[in-house]
Amino acid sequence: MIQIETxxxxxxxxxxxxxxxxxxxxxxxxxxxxxxxxxxxxYFYSAITxxxxxxxxxxxxxxxxxxxxxxVMLILQNETLIxxxxxxxxxxxxxxxxxxxxxxxxxxxxxxxxHVFLKPHGNSKVFSRSDWSGYYVGSNYSKSKLAVYDRNKxxxxxxxxxxxxxxxxxxxxxxxxxxxxxxxxxxxDDFIMNELSKYNVIEDAESMETTKWNINRLIxxxxxxxxxxxxxxxxxxxxxxxxxxxxxxxKEERIPFERLYQNKKxxxxxxxxxxxERELAVTV
Numbered sequence: 001m002i003q004i005e006t007x008x009x010x011x012x013x014x015x016x017x018x019x020x021x022x023x024x025x026x027x028x029x030x031x032x033x034x035x036x037x038x039x040x041x042x043y044f045y046s047a048i049t050x051x052x053x054x055x056x057x058x059x060x061x062x063x064x065x066x067x068x069x070x071x072v073m074l075i076l077q078n079e080t081l082i083x084x085x086x087x088x089x090x091x092x093x094x095x096x097x098x099x100x101x102x103x104x105x106x107x108x109x110x111x112x113x114x115h116v117f118l119k120p121h122g123n124s125k126v127f128s129r130s131d132w133s134g135y136y137v138g139s140n141y142s143k144s145k146l147a148v149y150d151r152n153k154x155x156x157x158x159x160x161x162x163x164x165x166x167x168x169x170x171x172x173x174x175x176x177x178x179x180x181x182x183x184x185x186x187x188x189d190d191f192i193m194n195e196l197s198k199y200n201v202i203e204d205a206e207s208m209e210t211t212k213w214n215i216n217r218l219i220x221x222x223x224x225x226x227x228x229x230x231x232x233x234x235x236x237x238x239x240x241x242x243x244x245x246x247x248x249x250x251k252e253e254r255i256p257f258e259r260l261y262q263n264k265k266x267x268x269x270x271x272x273x274x275x276x277e278r279e280l281a282v283t284v
Contacts, residue, residue, distance in 0.1 A: 009108070009109050010106050010107060010108050010166075010203070010255065010260060011106070011107045011166050012104070012105070012106055012107075012260055012261065012264045012268060013078055013104075013105045013107070013268060014078060014081060014102065014103065014104060014105070014268050014269075015077065015078055015103040015104070015105045015171060016075065016076070016077050016078070016101070016102075016103040017075070017076045017077075017081070017099070017101075017102055017103070018073065018074075018075050018076075018099075018100045018101040018102070019073070019074045019075075019076070019092075019097040019098065019099060019100060019184060020069070020070035020072065020073050020074075020097070020098050020100045020178075020181070021070055021071075021072050021074075021095045021096055021097045021098065022069065022070050022071055022072075022096075023071055023072055023095060027094075027095060028059070028071070028072075030094065031059070031072065031091065031094075031095075034087050034090070034091055035048050035057055035087070036048065037057075037059055041058065042062075043058070043061060043062055043063065044058035044059060044060060044061055044062065044073070045059065045060040045061075045062065046058070046059040046060055047059065053077075053079050053080040053083050053084070053085060054076075054077045054079060054080055055074065055075060055076050055077070055080050055088060056073075056074070056075040057072070057073070057074050057075075058072065058073040058074075058075075059071065059072050060072075061073070066178075069178050069179060069181075070098070070100075070178075072095075073100070074088075074091070074097065076088070081271045082271075084271055089271075092184065092272070096183055096185075097183065097184045098178075098181035098182065098183055098184070099174075099176060099181055099182055099183075099184060099187070100175070100176075100178060100181055101173060101174065101175045102173075102174045102192075103171055103172065103173050103174070104171070104172045104174060104192070104196075104261065104268075105169055105170070105171045105172075106169070106170040106171075106172075106255065106257060106260065107151070107164070107166035107167075107168065107169050107170075108166060108167070108168040108169075108170070108203055109165060109166050109167065109168075110167075110168060110203055110204055111150075111167065111168065112133060112134075112148075112149070112150040112153075112167065112168045114168075114203070114204045114205060114206065115148070115168060115201060115202060115203055115204065115205065116201075116202045116205040116215075116218035116219055116221065116222055116250075117137070117148070117199070117200060117201045117202065117218075117221075117222065117250075118200040118218070118221070118246065118247065118250045119137060119200075119231070119235075120137070120198040120199055120200060125137070125138060125139045126225055126231045127225065127226070127228075128225035128226045133149060133150040133153040133154075134147065134148055134149025134150065134154075135147075135148055135149075135222075135225045136148075137199065138173075142175075143174070143175055143176065143177075143191075143195055144172055144173060144174050144175065144195035144196075144198070145172075145173045145175075146170065146171070146172055146173075146199050146201075147169075147170075147171045147172075147173065148168070148169065148170050148171070148201070149168075149169055149171075150167060150168060150169075151164045151166070151167050151168070151169050152164055152167050170199075170201060170255070170257070172195065172196060172199070172257070174191075174192055174195055176188065176191060184272060185272070187265075187269065189261075189262070189265065192258075192261060193258035193261060193262060194258075196257040196258040196261055197257070197258045199254075199257060200247075200250045200251065200254045201254055201255050201257075202218070202250060202253055202254060202255070203255050205218055205219055208249065208253055209253070210249050214242075214245065214246060214249060217238060217242065217246060218246065218250070220234055221234055221235065
């Protein structure tokens with residue numbers, strides 16, 4: 001994966017990237033010269049899927065609202081951003097692609113059980129499943145949603161032999177409004193950092209500079225998230241004085257996701273560098 005180690009011992013990567021564009025008829029034909037569309041889906045009239053390296057290219061959405069803003073969608077995963085086929089690279093520079101969704105992953109070496117969190121605001125949804133070692137913060141309709149999970153347990157569920165050294169993932173699904181989605185050649189860093197700054201996560205509860213009571217209170221908030229009102233009921237029982245104290249502690253000791261992103265954004269977007277520019281950089 002494209003992962004960059006930080007001084008906090010957290011690695012940063014782009015897990016999945018969904019791009020869209022509104023092509024003219026001539027541009028569509030140019031795209032078809034690159035790729036052979038061989039199937040249809042429930043949402044698009046034409047599509048192609050590649051497994052190695054993985055990418056999905058969809059053409060002509062069936063939904064008319066979507067068609068108003070785009071007529072082609074490209075989905076790339078981290079492995080493709082690392083080993084990008086030249087056809088995909090040329091396609092990225094041939095058209096004006098917009099960011100529909102970007103999943104930015106922050107991976108920690110510490111065990112999943114050691115982190116704690118507070119909801120970013122009162123209306124945020126927190127939900128999980130009893131059979132899944134992880135949870136989400138946010139809804140499918142919000143500008144961003146946080147998924148937190150144990151990467152190794154996910155691999156075990158898939159029955160793979162992969163074991164990750166950086167095992168706890170904090171994955172942000174960033175989704176700008178489609179009508180104002182930024183170009184990949186002009187990424188809206190302010191929007192991304194603003195969304196990252198909303199989330200309050202402590203990487204290691206036991207290392208917090210606070211009382212054991214407060215640590216246990218934060219740990220208890222994480223328990224039973226698959227139950228609909230578990231988090232909310234516990235939070236209400238703490239009372240305003242304790243709530244205020246916990247908010248201040250977490251604010252001071254939270255993982256600075258936005259700063260980590262700001263420091264490493266050039267490295268995680270190096271796939272945007274055109275082939276000629278990369279070759280020039282190597283020779284200089």
